[in-house]
Amino acid sequence: PDHFFLIAGPCVVEGASLLDEVASRVSAVCKRLEIPYIFKASYRKANRTSASSFTGIGDIEALTMLKAVSEKYKLPTVSDIHSAPEAAMAAGYVDMLQIPAFLCRQTELLEAAAKTGKVVNVKKGQFLSGASMKFAVEKIKAAGNDQVLLTERGTTFGYQDLVVDYRNIPVMQQTGVPVVMDCTHSLQQPNQTTGVTGGNPQMIETIAKAAIAAGANGLFIETHPNPAVAKSDGANMLQLDLLEPLLEKLLRIRKAIL
Amino acid sequence: PDHFFLIAGPCVVEGASLLDEVASRVSAVCKRLEIPYIFKASYRKANRTSASSFTGIGDIEALTMLKAVSEKYKLPTVSDIHSAPEAAMAAGYVDMLQIPAFLCRQTELLEAAAKTGKVVNVKKGQFLSGASMKFAVEKIKAAGNDQVLLTERGTTFGYQDLVVDYRNIPVMQQTGVPVVMDCTHSLQQPNQTTGVTGGNPQMIETIAKAAIAAGANGLFIETHPNPAVAKSDGANMLQLDLLEPLLEKLLRIRKAIL
Amino acid sequence: PDHFFLIAGPCVVEGASLLDEVASRVSAVCKRLEIPYIFKASYRKANRTSASSFTGIGDIEALTMLKAVSEKYKLPTVSDIHSAPEAAMAAGYVDMLQIPAFLCRQTELLEAAAKTGKVVNVKKGQFLSGASMKFAVEKIKAAGNDQVLLTERGTTFGYQDLVVDYRNIPVMQQTGVPVVMDCTHSLQQPNQTTGVTGGNPQMIETIAKAAIAAGANGLFIETHPNPAVAKSDGANMLQLDLLEPLLEKLLRIRKAIL
């Protein structure tokens, strides 16, 4: 496959107009650049640091909006699930189920996701090695589903920082599944005293370039027309205007390594 | 309170006779030493590294055995829960609900545990600072439950090791809740290539002594008559015979710091 | 040996009156508490973060002041050395030579220190395991000197924090030499953007209590009558007034573990 694929969107479903704006603009860019595009938005955020943070507009409302985007723009979609019963629910609306990093060891959740027959994207826990992710792949395959992705999103590095270990890209590829670099959450600065996770968005380009050079099959980038007003992860989202020039640079690197 | 309390038991409910043996022996020791004792066993292991590892004998069977132990030996009991619906189920059988470290950020799970009115023991994620655990306490209190414990169980330190940061004991105590040191899981050696978590049981005494000296309110120690045949966490469990002399040493340190 | 020993003093030789004040007060406290006391001050700081930080008043002047303190108060003394030729120079004035943590792998420096016949205290590098310090002990013994101490002073934990791994106390004791906990530098917060290392002095008591409980043979504590005006490491020094009550608490723990 000549191109990397892109999983991108606005973190959480805030409302229909935001979804439409992001899907419209990103799908146009990706069409022009011939990058396979999967639209991403969470229908709910279940593990915010603080209970007072925004968690969503309602699961079914959000999933319905995701399905509408999918149909309007002919895009596959992905959303996170957080418990086994959510797998079947979400599978009625989206094409790919994503397992959050904190939950990547929950066997029942992996199996429930697997049994929907949808593609399952498992994010590497901040506490796990790339090599250990083979056990997540095995759990999903043993449940009868071969469509698995693994996503690198950084590893605990002291309390208030994450570090991306690029060795994990080839290591996780040894399981035989595509590997995605999550350029957004890899840059989180967790455990801030404010209860709001910090970030470092000026590093998105460095993280993404190194990932493509190291052979990542796909990229995950949260993007928003105005990250400063986003209801979740604003500290690390890429401003939508910056996505196209970034992808153009990354395509040049991709071609150089093929 | 003059004494530290002890949460101890055989990791997972393997069968009735094991529970009885451990409860009988540990409760006798703790009665003699005047150490408040909470009997611990998981009715299910939901996040084993590998899908082929033992996960339990059946939830209700295991919980029923826990309740029988509780009644026979007049002991409070604790078990892990892994999803919101499990909270109410387990609360029918045990006195304390434990939130596994990987799940300590799952708001819905914390809230479901809180709403049972049982004591909730939240283990610090390997990816979280002690300071961040105040948000877990706040989530539980906001759900109407003031009976919270926090447990230190080590922090990610490279891929294949955990390190205990004793600063977390006073830091977590600043939330106003008792703090427990988990002497068993703190010594895990995760991410082994075999898929079986390793350990370092000869360090249990060092971990426990430092915890009591640093002011821990309670200790969590998994113990088994024969750790070599235990079905989970055998690499770090304390042999049952060694518990009494260890507790005697720890009580001397406890008295020295009061 | 029933007592732990204490290495304490004001970080760097700022002038004769400071040395005298600290030596006088600490030696009186230690005499009363029967704690063997080694007076510590560096005659020079060779590895300050920033070139503009204070490094010393002159080597020979500082060493002469150390010798005067030693004679007046009948105290053994210790100071850091930073290159092989300094070993013989410093050995003319002090009783123990300390190898800074950054330099603990420099074979020539260890050998030069060893050959003076003085006691050599090697601080564990922030990048080394406790187990690896056996090679430092072997280098010194191979150079003909059996009088070695090893000191734990924390390990790199992300960029801006150190963590003390108490497993290193028994691990380093397996080499057969006494192990010291450095309660001051273990609490450094390195890599601050200001170029001045930060600290966390309210944690000194926790670090020290856990160390004694874990079996440390000695403690290293920098102390100053007024840490806020100290010319080096002020962020972590213990105020001199607080030393005596801390030592009393620690002696109770020491007695509890014997």
Place this chain on the structure above:
Amino acid sequence: PDHFFLIAGPCVVEGASLLDEVASRVSAVCKRLEIPYIFKASYRKANRTSASSFTGIGDIEALTMLKAVSEKYKLPTVSDIHSAPEAAMAAGYVDMLQIPAFLCRQTELLEAAAKTGKVVNVKKGQFLSGASMKFAVEKIKAAGNDQVLLTERGTTFGYQDLVVDYRNIPVMQQTGVPVVMDCTHSLQQPNQTTGVTGGNPQMIETIAKAAIAAGANGLFIETHPNPAVAKSDGANMLQLDLLEPLLEKLLRIRKAIL
């Protein structure tokens, strides 16, 4: 500058014929690929884990061989120094002085290197952030030398692993000096119980590709005709035959990012 530069050679000067073979072959490759090439070999290894490891054939003998290689192949050369007096000595033979990572905070060593007027390459300590390396640059510039390089070589990540943080490349470039990725030592597996540092040479290509994509100005690669018999760092050296195809791949990435 269109090309990255290469610092490469056989770790330590083992003898004249090895130097000649490596210089001959690498200089031919670099000439063909138009890659500026600096020949590297240490005249002495001063910080081996174990005192029984090979440290060198004699300083002056080794430096003389380096100078002969330089003249024969018209190559600039670089070697490590370990103490201030070595700076002037080595400057008589080589064109660039390298400061080992463990020693990057030793002010006197940095200043002595600076004062020779030679280019100074400072390796980032395993315990330092990229941001903190600005203080090393400042120390050298304050001593009157503007010719500085900084080299990333991995950061402590648990005891037995290092991780490369690619954010350090742009961060260190903010000091205005070129930044080199050391693809050899970044892959060390330190603190092995054997006393011999381990490695992971199959990851050299991943480390190097990500570095070029992230904008590194130069690469550092130790290479040997037969790493299995090398007297130092054999676990991570690139086999000489593999250098040319690797450089060709890297040049394609370099062109893609310009």
